[in-house]
């Protein structure tokens with residue numbers, strides 16, 4: 001097997017500032033190959049966001065090792081694009097400018113920065129990808145939740161990271177908008193095969209999007225199970241009626257629900 005793109009080995013994380021300290025991750029092992037779409041599910045508070053932030057380089061950890069392309073992750077970098085649940089757009093910038101923002105870090109092979117027209121052209125490509133043509137000059141406050149999330153997704157793609165890290169990106173949206181964005185994301189993944197690490201509490205969403213679903217136990221978080229999802233593409237909402245989908249969905253749902261009940265005891 002090829003070297004994994006991301007390798008997480010025996011990672012531990014305690015939040016010591018809390019009283020009492022919170023044992024958030026307790027020995028997490030995970031390898032992610034290039035082009036995988038990994039979805040992470042698990043009970044609330046099990047350490048999903050902590051794990052994502054560690055991969056993003058936004059959070060420290062205690063023991064273990066976290067590597068990308070064989071090198072330790074020591075901070076954030078343009079090889080990892082992060083898409084949060086709450087859009088995190090700059091309100092004073094237009095859609096176009098928000099998407100262009102991260103491009104100041106982009107370089108051509110000869111080291112040259114991207115010119116204004118090049119950035120504009122690239123932003124245009126991603127604006128089209130997320131169906132926001134005509135809204136280039138709009139400000140975030142004039143957009144619906146779904147449109148803002150599209151801008152955040154376009155911004156994540158536009159800096160061409162090796163991996164997209166998404167923390168419940170559709171969690172705050174209504175069901176119809178979520179379904180539409182799921183399908184757009186599936187089409188984009190089929191085309192670009194960008195490696196994705198995607199957190200969700202929605203098991204249907206995980207099975208629909210993922211090539212592999214990771215199940216985390218209640219705090220302190222560990223990976224306790226994983227399921228390969230070999231459903232064919234193209235996938236869309238109708239995929240949810242396929243027996244193979246229902247089988248995976250029921251198994252993962254039962255597993256997560258048992259973990260949830262253990263926490264409630």
Ligand SMILES: Nc1ncnc2c1ncn2[C@@H]1O[C@H](COP(=O)(O)OP(=O)(O)O)[C@@H](O)[C@H]1O
Nearest residue numbers: 015018022024043044045046047048049050051
């Ligand atoms: N900055 C922090 N300081 C102290 N405790 C934290 C911090 N961030 C998260 N936690 C705690 O760590 C645990 C895991 O949190 P989190 O990674 O956000 O879980 P999840 O995303 O799975 O819901 C929770 O108990 C949470 O309260």
Ligand SMILES: [Mg+2]
Nearest residue numbers: 048049050167
């Ligand atoms: Mg979270």
